Amino acid sequence: xxxxxxxxxxxxxxxxxxxxxxxxxxxxxxxxxxxxxxxxxxxxxxxxxxxxxxxxxxxxxxxxxxxxxxxxxxxxxxxxxxxxxxxxxxxxxxxxxxxxxxxxxxxxxxxxxxxxxxxxxxxxxxxxxxxxxxxxxxxxxxxxxxxxxxxxxxxxxxxxxxxxxxxxxxxxxxxxxx
Amino acid sequence: xxxxxxxxxxxxxxxxxxxxxxxxxxxxxxxxxxxxxxxxxxxxxxxxxxxxxxxxxxxxxxxxxxxxxxxxxxxxxxxxxxxxxxxxxxxxxxxxxxxxxxxxxxxxxxxxxxxxxxxxxxxxxxxxxxxxxxxxxxxxxxxxxxxxxxxxxxxxxxxxxxxxxxxxxxxxxxxxxxxxxxxxxxxxxxxxxxxxxxxxxxxxxxxxxxxxxxxxxxxxxxxxxxxxxxxxxxxxxxxxxxxxxxxxxxxxxxxxxxxxxxxxxxxxxxxxxxxxxxxxxxxxxxxxxxxxxxxxxxxxxxxxxxxxxxxxxxxxxxxxxxxxxxxxxxxxxxxxxxxxxxxxxxxxxxxxxxxxxxxxxxxxxxxxxxxxxxxxxxxxxxxxxxxxxxxxxxxxxxxxxxxxxxxxxxxxxxxxxxxxxxxxxxxxxxxxxxxxxxxxxxxxxxxxxxxxxxxxxxxxxxxxxxxxxxxxxxxxxxxxxxxxxxxxxxxxxxxxxxxxxxxxxxxxxxxxxxxxxx
Numbered sequence: 001x002x003x004x005x006x007x008x009x010x011x012x013x014x015x016x017x018x019x020x021x022x023x024x025x026x027x028x029x030x031x032x033x034x035x036x037x038x039x040x041x042x043x044x045x046x047x048x049x050x051x052x053x054x055x056x057x058x059x060x061x062x063x064x065x066x067x068x069x070x071x072x073x074x075x076x077x078x079x080x081x082x083x084x085x086x087x088x089x090x091x092x093x094x095x096x097x098x099x100x101x102x103x104x105x106x107x108x109x110x111x112x113x114x115x116x117x118x119x120x121x122x123x124x125x126x127x128x129x130x131x132x133x134x135x136x137x138x139x140x141x142x143x144x145x146x147x148x149x150x151x152x153x154x155x156x157x158x159x160x161x162x163x164x165x166x167x168x169x170x171x172x173x174x175x176x177x178x
Numbered sequence: 179x180x181x182x183x184x185x186x187x188x189x190x191x192x193x194x195x196x197x198x199x200x201x202x203x204x205x206x207x208x209x210x211x212x213x214x215x216x217x218x219x220x221x222x223x224x225x226x227x228x229x230x231x232x233x234x235x236x237x238x239x240x241x242x243x244x245x246x247x248x249x250x251x252x253x254x255x256x257x258x259x260x261x262x263x264x265x266x267x268x269x270x271x272x273x274x275x276x277x278x279x280x281x282x283x284x285x286x287x288x289x290x291x292x293x294x295x296x297x298x299x300x301x302x303x304x305x306x307x308x309x310x311x312x313x314x315x316x317x318x319x320x321x322x323x324x325x326x327x328x329x330x331x332x333x334x335x336x337x338x339x340x341x342x343x344x345x346x347x348x349x350x351x352x353x354x355x356x357x358x359x360x361x362x363x364x365x366x367x368x369x370x371x372x373x374x375x376x377x378x379x380x381x382x383x384x385x386x387x388x389x390x391x392x393x394x395x396x397x398x399x400x401x402x403x404x405x406x407x408x409x410x411x412x413x414x415x416x417x418x419x420x421x422x423x424x425x426x427x428x429x430x431x432x433x434x435x436x437x438x439x440x441x442x443x444x445x446x447x448x449x450x451x452x453x454x455x456x457x458x459x460x461x462x463x464x465x466x467x468x469x470x471x472x473x474x475x476x477x478x479x480x481x482x483x484x485x486x487x488x489x490x491x492x493x494x495x496x497x498x499x500x501x502x503x504x505x506x507x508x509x510x511x512x513x514x515x516x517x518x519x520x521x522x523x524x525x526x527x528x529x530x531x532x533x534x535x536x537x538x539x540x541x542x543x544x545x546x547x548x549x550x551x552x553x554x555x556x557x558x559x560x561x562x563x564x565x566x567x568x569x570x571x572x573x574x575x576x577x578x579x580x581x582x583x584x585x586x587x588x589x590x591x592x593x594x595x596x597x598x599x600x601x602x603x604x605x606x607x608x609x610x611x612x613x614x615x616x617x618x619x620x621x622x623x624x625x626x627x628x629x630x631x632x633x634x635x636x637x638x639x640x641x642x643x644x645x646x647x648x649x650x651x652x653x654x655x656x657x658x659x660x661x662x663x664x665x666x667x668x669x670x671x672x673x674x675x676x677x678x679x680x681x682x683x684x685x686x687x688x689x690x691x692x693x694x695x696x
Contacts, residue, residue, distance in 0.1 A: 003513065003516065003517050004454055004517055007454075007458065007513060007514070007517070011458075014461060046347045047343060048347075048348070048349050048350055049350075050372045050374050051349075051372070051397070052395065052396060052397040053349050053396060053398055053690065053691070053692050054400065054480070055397070056347055056349065056397075057397065057398060057441070058477075060347055060441070061460070061464060061467070064460035064463070065457055065461045065464075066464050076346075076347060078345035078346070091374055093300075093373055093695075094301075095298040095370060095371045095372070096342065096350055096371050097320045098322070099350065099371070125379075125390055125391050126374045126375070126376070129374070129378060129379060130301050130312070130318070130378070131300060131375035132375055150478065152477065
């Protein structure tokens with residue numbers, strides 16, 4: 001136990017300030033706005049709709065101490081029914097099209113969708129074929145795209161924050177309970 | 179392996195590792211596989227190719243490996259009516275490969291199990307994508323497949339279906355558990371959800387550009403795939419890469435291994451209820467990826483390895499920084515390993531959990547890193563070292579226990595070895611030659627040549643079997659992940675364990691869906 005505590009104490013806090021969302025609205029303001037309107041964290045359901053798993057690795061990295069996603073009031077949830085946002089990687093394989101559509105249908109409003117990676121944005125190197133439907137927007141409506149192969153955690157964070165501001169979560173949601 | 183008792187002669191195949199091929203009849207295929215299995219050979223891959231445009235029907239390729247290297251058995255089938263012998267009785271992992279070969283080319287074995295494997299009702303069942311006359315229609319709608327899962331009957335047995343969309347940030351696949359209480363009686367996997375037509379896509383690319391697609395077969399192994407692909411192209415073209423490029427490839431491959439092992443060790447701690455481990459290892463992994471970005475220009479090293487060499491040189495200052503980072507990482511990992519080893523709660527979860535005994539591993543053909551945790555002492559970097567591994571002397575890590583704890587220990591030991599290799603590479607990598615080139619141009623080469631690439635990725639061996647077409651095109655490319663061999667073993671590893679231990683066992687194998695579904 002002592003070694004654990006010693007390690008925690010020596011390493012200290014490594015979290016870096018979050019990047020500004022793409023449209024330049026301040027993070028702290030956004031953070032307040034999420035909390036004020038939702039009364040809780042922004043919740044994200046990640047869906048791999050056919051990716052090579054490269055994007056997943058960078059999405060995982062969002063949880064590391066440097067980016068500390070949960071510290072921003074954003075967290076990943078296990079069910080689309082608990083999610084405000086879907087973070088979808090692609091290309092959408094035909095075999096995943098039904099599962100992706102069902103996941104989208106199960107997500108309550110505001111149903112923000114962020115398409116991740118070159119494949120999620122355009123179909124990427126896989127394109128459209130007998131087995132691939134290409135970009136995410138070919139299957140479900142997309143709010144924000146985050147290109148990159150894979151996009152860096154900072155780019156992902158910017159995209160997530162941009163999606164929240166772009167659709168104005170604060171207006172789309174009912175007022176919080178007192 | 180010795181094929182002379184069968185009267186077979188094998189010709190050399192261009193590849194960086196020793197490789198031969200033999201044309202066999204159906205009975206010779208069966209006899210050769212039996213003899214090879216008796217001599218301890220392993221099944222690496224099985225795939226089929228449509229050669230009807232050359233007037234040669236179809237060709238079934240079975241690739242075996244043993245201490246002598248690779249042996250490719252090629253069996254011709256005059257048409258799609260002809261059956262080849264079921265090899266699953268000899269190599270159990272052949273079952274799914276045979277079913278996948280049927281889904282894609284329509285060439286069937288004489289096995290009883292004729293269920294589809296990569297086909298999930300997205301294209302008509304009588305259309306075969308890897309046939310040369312295949313034409314996709316925009317009218318085909320994704321459908322629903324009724325898959326014949328094996329059911330367990332009896333008092334109190336119930337079924338838990340999971341996926342394809344999982345609860346975490348994981349790739350999609352379906353798992354069907356048959357349980358009593360919380361004990362798993364049986365697990366059946368249903369994969370194929372991320373099938374995106376990679377093999378067909380290769381055929382629209384040139385040999386020179388295919389490395390980008392190869393590097394995206396399984397993103398976590400992008401270096402291993404790109405290297406295996408490059409090896410195959412170089413074998414066809416008959417070129418050797420500049421020495422410095424070979425050393426830089428090894429540097430990238432070892433850093434990929436370090437990154438993945440760090441990530442897995444963090445999540446294994448987390449799945450064992452020890453979040454401290456995840457914080458520490460995910461931090462160390464981020465340090466590693468940032469150093470990758472500084473030295474190679476990409477966090478995950480995508481598109482660094484390419485046919486003819488590597489895409490750019492790494493400057494000496496950046497190389498020195500990587501070596502210094504290895505030293506710092508070694509120190510930190512030693513501390514955290516001590517904490518893992520002494521943590522009673524964590525060890526309680528790890529030990530005896532998800533056990534694959536060496537006997538079972540040998541019978542089912544468990545391979546790669548998970549294989550080495552069950553006494554299967556194969557590592558291409560040691561068994562058939564290509565430059566620079568022939569000069570680095572990689573220490574092979576093998577455990578016998580075959581449980582989650584053993585797979586954790588193998589990762590820790592391989593991590594230490596890879597960190598040592600990074601320092602050795604930085605110290606000893608030759609300078610660039612006078613031209614400063616780290617990439618050779620590809621010479622023109624004849625069509626219908628076969629080249630093999632075989633590289634020890636972090637998960638296990640990665641194969642790329644490549645055939646050239648006219649004017650630098652790709653006639654056929656079959657990338658093959660070690661996950662093909664290990665997914666079926668996972669079904670055995672969970673038997674008798676409790677359902678809540680499945681995520682931990684699954685993570686300890688960490689198999690690729692994308693690399694398998696293609």
